[in-house]
Amino acid sequence: MNIDKLVTVKTIENKDFSDEKHTPYSAEIRLLSCVQQGDIESLIAQLKNLDSIIVMGRMSDDELRQCKYMAVSTITLATRYAIQGGLNENKAYEFSDRVIKTIDRLDDKDEIFMCLGAEIVKLTEDVKKNKKQPEFSPHIRNCIKYINENISRKISVSAIAEHCGISADYLSQIFKKEIGENLSSYILRQKLEKAKGLLLDGMSSGKISAQLGFSSQTYFITAFKKFYKMTPSDYVKLAKTT
Numbered sequence: 001m002n003i004d005k006l007v008t009v010k011t012i013e014n015k016d017f018s019d020e021k022h023t024p025y026s027a028e029i030r031l032l033s034c035v036q037q038g039d040i041e042s043l044i045a046q047l048k049n050l051d052s053i054i055v056m057g058r059m060s061d062d063e064l065r066q067c068k069y070m071a072v073s074t075i076t077l078a079t080r081y082a083i084q085g086g087l088n089e090n091k092a093y094e095f096s097d098r099v100i101k102t103i104d105r106l107d108d109k110d111e112i113f114m115c116l117g118a119e120i121v122k123l124t125e126d127v128k129k130n131k132k133q134p135e136f137s138p139h140i141r142n143c144i145k146y147i148n149e150n151i152s153r154k155i156s157v158s159a160i161a162e163h164c165g166i167s168a169d170y171l172s173q174i175f176k177k178e179i180g181e182n183l184s185s186y187i188l189r190q191k192l193e194k195a196k197g198l199l200l201d202g203m204s205s206g207k208i209s210a211q212l213g214f215s216s217q218t219y220f221i222t223a224f225k226k227f228y229k230m231t232p233s234d235y236v237k238l239a240k241t242t
Contacts, residue, residue, distance in 0.1 A: 026200045026239035033197050035078050036085035038128030067109045071116045075099050078120055085127040139164050140178050154213040155187050192227050205232045
């Protein structure tokens with residue numbers, strides 16, 4: 001897939017900022033969330049839904065360098081989201097280093113956009129493969145699979161442990177050891193990451209709390225604020241104004 005077949009990149013001069021804005025932050029988040037979730041179909045759909053244009057500020061007077069800056073910043077952000085999606089850090093950084101070196105060697109704008117599009121799809125595919133076969137023990141793979149498949153339900157540690165055929169205490173112990181995060185915290189974080197996308201799609205906090213199995217809207221808002229240091233409504237406002 002060539003990114004230039006889906007979008008057009010337009011540069012605006014600093015003096016024109018008052019007349020034309022950058023690509024909305026909310027659109028960037030929706031796009032990068034596709035990378036995080038390993039969702040290739042939605043990634044392509046999001047690219048098509050960017051009003052056929054990506055708008056960025058002037059970062060260099062040289063057009064080729066301008067394109068390289070845009071591509072490098074995009075790859076850097078996408079790599080971070082891939083890691084959040086479960087991709088091994090070393091693999092993700094190796095990917096980032098390789099692509100940036102490739103972009104640095106290119107001397108044609110169209111080639112840069114083609115490379116960027118192809119590599120983001122590859123990165124998203126890697127995240128998708130990792131979600132299917134993460135580098136964890138069988139119990140933890142089964143645990144993560146259960147969470148992903150039941151993200152819209154109330155999920156308890158005891159229910160997951162029963163599904164995995166082990167005790168809740170043992171599951172919590174090995175999950176912390178392999179993932180580096182408490183299981184209950186991981187479940188909540190996955191739900192909140194899903195909630196961010198739903199918020200940007202215009203869904204209310206009340207509907208999200210019900211759809212994702214939170215005990216109440218108040219608990220959802222409190223948990224969201226604890227994780228992201230802002231309320232869901234503040235997050236939406238920030239996304240619309242950034």
